[in-house]
Amino acid sequence: MVALSRSCLVSAQAMEQVESTIFAGGLPVEALMEKAGLRLVQAIERDFALSRYSRIGVLVGPGHNGGDALVVARELLLAGRTVFAYCPRTPAKPLTASHLRYFQSLGGSVSEGEALDGQADLWIDGLFGFGLTRPVTSPYAQIIDRINASGEPIAAIDLPSGLSSDGAVLGTAIRARRTYCLGLWKRGLWQDAALPYLGSAERLDLGIRDSQIQMPIAEHLLLPEMARSYLPLSRPPLAYKYSVGTVLAIAGSHQYSGAPLLVALGARAGGPGMLYLAVPESLPQRLSPELPEAIFYPCPEAANGTIADLPLDLGKFDAVVCGPGLGKIDPKLVERVVGETKGALLLDADALNVLADGLLAALTSRRAPTVLTPHAGEFKRLFGDIDLGDRLTAASEAARRSGAWIVLKGARSVVASPEGSVWVNTGGSSALARGGSGDVLSGLAGALLAQSHNETQKAMLAAVWWHAAAGEWLAGQHTVLGVDPRTLALGLLPFLVAS
Numbered sequence: 001m002v003a004l005s006r007s008c009l010v011s012a013q014a015m016e017q018v019e020s021t022i023f024a025g026g027l028p029v030e031a032l033m034e035k036a037g038l039r040l041v042q043a044i045e046r047d048f049a050l051s052r053y054s055r056i057g058v059l060v061g062p063g064h065n066g067g068d069a070l071v072v073a074r075e076l077l078l079a080g081r082t083v084f085a086y087c088p089r090t091p092a093k094p095l096t097a098s099h100l101r102y103f104q105s106l107g108g109s110v111s112e113g114e115a116l117d118g119q120a121d122l123w124i125d126g127l128f129g130f131g132l133t134r135p136v137t138s139p140y141a142q143i144i145d146r147i148n149a150s151g152e153p154i155a156a157i158d159l160p161s162g163l164s165s166d167g168a169v170l171g172t173a174i175r176a177r178r179t180y181c182l183g184l185w186k187r188g189l190w191q192d193a194a195l196p197y198l199g200s201a202e203r204l205d206l207g208i209r210d211s212q213i214q215m216p217i218a219e220h221l222l223l224p225e226m227a228r229s230y231l232p233l234s235r236p237p238l239a240y241k242y243s244v245g246t247v248l249a250i251a252g253s254h255q256y257s258g259a260p261l262l263v264a265l266g267a268r269a270g271g272p273g274m275l276y277l278a279v280p281e282s283l284p285q286r287l288s289p290e291l292p293e294a295i296f297y298p299c300p301e302a303a304n305g306t307i308a309d310l311p312l313d314l315g316k317f318d319a320v321v322c323g324p325g326l327g328k329i330d331p332k333l334v335e336r337v338v339g340e341t342k343g344a345l346l347l348d349a350d351a352l353n354v355l356a357d358g359l360l361a362a363l364t365s366r367r368a369p370t371v372l373t374p375h376a377g378e379f380k381r382l383f384g385d386i387d388l389g390d391r392l393t394a395a396s397e398a399a400r401r402s403g404a405w406i407v408l409k410g411a412r413s414v415v416a417s418p419e420g421s422v423w424v425n426t427g428g429s430s431a432l433a434r435g436g437s438g439d440v441l442s443g444l445a446g447a448l449l450a451q452s453h454n455e456t457q458k459a460m461l462a463a464v465w466w467h468a469a470a471g472e473w474l475a476g477q478h479t480v481l482g483v484d485p486r487t488l489a490l491g492l493l494p495f496l497v498a499s
């Protein structure tokens, strides 16, 4: 079991509740700040070769984020570093004001309004943490912009100042090289919009016990060890091909004739007992040399090169994947797939476009699990009124509304269950920003769904993690330019074996 404190994503409100519980338990706020400050110094010393920096500037804001920064400034001063505090306004919080006085009493220099340019070659950002609630204005906005423009490295405390704890940029925000999140992950750090500001992010453990997290937590990180444990890597000794997952992919058209191969190669990596492909009838001849194990359903073709009919029993598969490369398919066929599939159903790509045109409501009458895997563009077409500014909430709302699992693809893909749980994938690579990567995911997810006995959570979390982590691993070998979808599909198993 992964400790809740490692995986949970909290709002400012939830973090405040945890703090209150800690303080009510007897730990003084001063002690918690001291602990946070000391952990920060350790991490900064580890990550930045401090002897290389001739002058370290510490930005001090009005609240306790500024207090943390002053603990760091004090310890760096005591360690003999050349450090100064930049504190443009008198601190609002007494504890921060007290740390400022003490820093000065030790001979620490404090500047309030002089020019910032060239003053430091390393900045520590303690302007705002999770207490930032409104857009950043003067003088803080100018400070943030000038420090960003200086190009000097910045280490952000808790959050890059200007980023709200929900991940919105409130006017302007620090572009950090490293972000040290204190205690529990603030949920905003895992929104895609936050990525350009974080640099690399780390959570510093402050010894928060799971029992101190008393608010219900719906949002979690998808940690690799958790995802890996969900892979169906052991089979019963009497397993046979029909007991370890039958999966059908409905994919392809003349225009997208390669999509079925990518789906099938993704599915193959997931090890289904049987793999079936329903494709336009001219494709099997070309595909079968590459997929000798697949069983084909050649389907009649419409004049536009799409599948015109599905001459098969859709009810007999453990999982059906429908969508990649279908092109402008007749909506009635997708309607049939939704109505007649008895196993798990994953809808992607062109099938999502059909749903957007009025079929979404039909999903709620399905009895087996349904999964939708939109990227942001498909999501907007499907759920036009849901604001994508907060991707975690958006995915959750879409799942609740549709009764389907939602995989909102992106730099950090979000998985949401219809019951309200949300997971954000921790890995991924821009190498996967490439046509066809999603087809591989659909196939892989279909194969795992087919083996999941309706444990959709396990199948989807394993598939989303595996796909992204393999992409990251392959980018390390081939650069971000070298992970074409076939390389990705063929690298899924080597990644698993090697890691």
Ligand SMILES: NC(=O)C1=CN([C@@H]2O[C@H](COP(=O)(O)OP(=O)(O)OC[C@H]3O[C@@H](n4cnc5c(N)ncnc54)[C@H](O)[C@@H]3O)[C@@H](O)[C@H]2O)[C@H](O)CC1
Binding pocket: 015, 019, 032, 033, 036, 061, 062, 063, 064, 065, 066, 067, 068, 092, 093, 127, 128, 129, 130, 131, 132, 133, 134, 135, 136, 137, 140, 157, 158, 159, 182, 183, 184, 206
């Ligand atoms: N949770 C922990 O484990 C610990 C957290 N610490 C640090 O404390 C901050 C949160 O502190 P808080 O004082 O609540 O908030 P901030 O420092 O983020 O600043 C809020 C401060 O600023 C004012 N304010 C808000 N918005 C603006 C604005 N746009 N312009 C100007 N002023 C603004 C607001 O009124 C407050 O006065 C957390 O992030 C951690 O860094 C503890 O020190 C250690 C443990």
Ligand SMILES: [K+]
Binding pocket: 065, 125, 126, 127, 128, 129, 156, 157, 158, 159, 160, 161
């Ligand atoms: K900060």
